[in-house]
Amino acid sequence: xxxxxxxxxxxxxxxxxxxxxxxxxxxxxxxxxxxxxxxxxxxxxxxxxxxxxxxxxxxxxxxxxxxxxxxxxxxxxxxxxxxxxxxxxxxxxxxxxxxxxxxxxxxxxxxxxxxxxxxxxxxxxxxxxxxxxxxxxxxxxxxxxxxxxxxxxxxxxxxxxxxxxxxxxxxxxxxxxxxxxxxxxxxxxxxxxxxxxxxxxxxxxxxxxxxxxxxxxxxxxxxxxxxxxxxxxxxxxxxxxxxxxxxxxxxxxxxxxxxxxxxxxxxxxxxxxxxxxxxxxxxxxxxxxxxxxxxxxxxxxxxxxxxxxxxxxxxxxxxxxxxxxxxxxxxxxxxxxxxxxxxxxxxxxx
Numbered sequence: 001x002x003x004x005x006x007x008x009x010x011x012x013x014x015x016x017x018x019x020x021x022x023x024x025x026x027x028x029x030x031x032x033x034x035x036x037x038x039x040x041x042x043x044x045x046x047x048x049x050x051x052x053x054x055x056x057x058x059x060x061x062x063x064x065x066x067x068x069x070x071x072x073x074x075x076x077x078x079x080x081x082x083x084x085x086x087x088x089x090x091x092x093x094x095x096x097x098x099x100x101x102x103x104x105x106x107x108x109x110x111x112x113x114x115x116x117x118x119x120x121x122x123x124x125x126x127x128x129x130x131x132x133x134x135x136x137x138x139x140x141x142x143x144x145x146x147x148x149x150x151x152x153x154x155x156x157x158x159x160x161x162x163x164x165x166x167x168x169x170x171x172x173x174x175x176x177x178x179x180x181x182x183x184x185x186x187x188x189x190x191x192x193x194x195x196x197x198x199x200x201x202x203x204x205x206x207x208x209x210x211x212x213x214x215x216x217x218x219x220x221x222x223x224x225x226x227x228x229x230x231x232x233x234x235x236x237x238x239x240x241x242x243x244x245x246x247x248x249x250x251x252x253x254x255x256x257x258x259x260x261x262x263x264x265x266x267x268x269x270x271x272x273x274x275x276x277x278x279x280x281x282x283x284x285x286x287x288x289x290x291x292x293x294x295x296x297x298x299x300x301x302x303x304x305x306x307x308x309x310x311x312x313x314x315x316x317x318x319x320x321x322x323x324x325x326x327x328x329x330x331x332x333x334x335x336x337x338x339x340x341x342x343x344x345x346x347x348x349x350x
């Protein structure tokens with residue numbers, strides 16, 4: 001093993017930021033670990049799933065002499081299989097590894113496949129989760145889960161207080177049925193009589209399950225298509241620009257964990273109106289940093305947005321609280337946790 005003064009790590013995950021899918025934990029972490037004195041290898045940038053898995057396994061094997069510890073992202077569904085395959089090879093090589101759990105669907109997946117999930121997590125030197133929601137929901141799979149929140153570089157996000165808030169709404173997520181984007185046009189339809197100048201900007205890639213087309217049809221059906229701008233996918237570096245154009249952020253999802261998009265909206269000081277799905281009640285305090293409403297309830301979400309538009313004092317309070325909440329997950333606060341966690345795991349290779 002290399003001297004721990006300059007430890008080495010292999011980051012295994014989806015390095016697909018170049019495809020406008022957003023940066024993964026590994027992509028954000030890699031340059032910061034290098035700045036902290038780590039030697040870093042990464043995999044994979046391949047877009048096709050089968051080729052990505054093959055590249056991950058090939059890198060784990062071919063670079064086996066170049067890293068002391070590995071970090072592996074874990075998702076539910078078919079992506080869980082590549083985590084199992086990568087960890088099996090790491091175990092065969094005797095390499096310590098740290099896992100990070102992702103996604104609001106993972107608890108349901110663990111209920112369906114409890115033995116597989118427990119077996120995967122048990123082999124790791126440590127298992128992290130970005131939210132208290134996953135930490136609590138996955139305790140049956142492993143008890144000593146470590147909370148390491150998704151981090152932001154706060155300085156990249158321009159902040160201004162939304163007081164009064166204008167009827168300028170932003171939705172930023174992938175167009176997928178899990179995130180219920182069709183709810184957003186319904187909210188606009190509920191606002192347009194009182195706020196005829198309401199505007200909604202919808203930003204995000206099309207995941208191809210028909211959710212984008214369904215959202216467009218809903219806007220046409222409700223007669224609000226002229227109030228909605230469909231932007232599509234944008235590079236990660238442009239997210240703060242699009243956020244800054246709005247005053248209220250809509251998070252319409254039916255399943256959630258600790259969405260980075262919500263944290264980005266908080267960092268910019270937008271007034272966040274979100275469903276209470278999954279980990280949202282653990283991520284923000286209702287009434288202080290965001291307003292939370294029931295799932296798929298257009299009337300409740302419309303009423304919450306209207307409240308923000310009418311109540312300047314509460315809009316100011318939400319906006320200021322949002323920035324304070326985002327500051328708690330700045331990389332300056334989160335990076336020492338990663339450094340210590342990975343150094344401890346690397347030390348086990350001695």
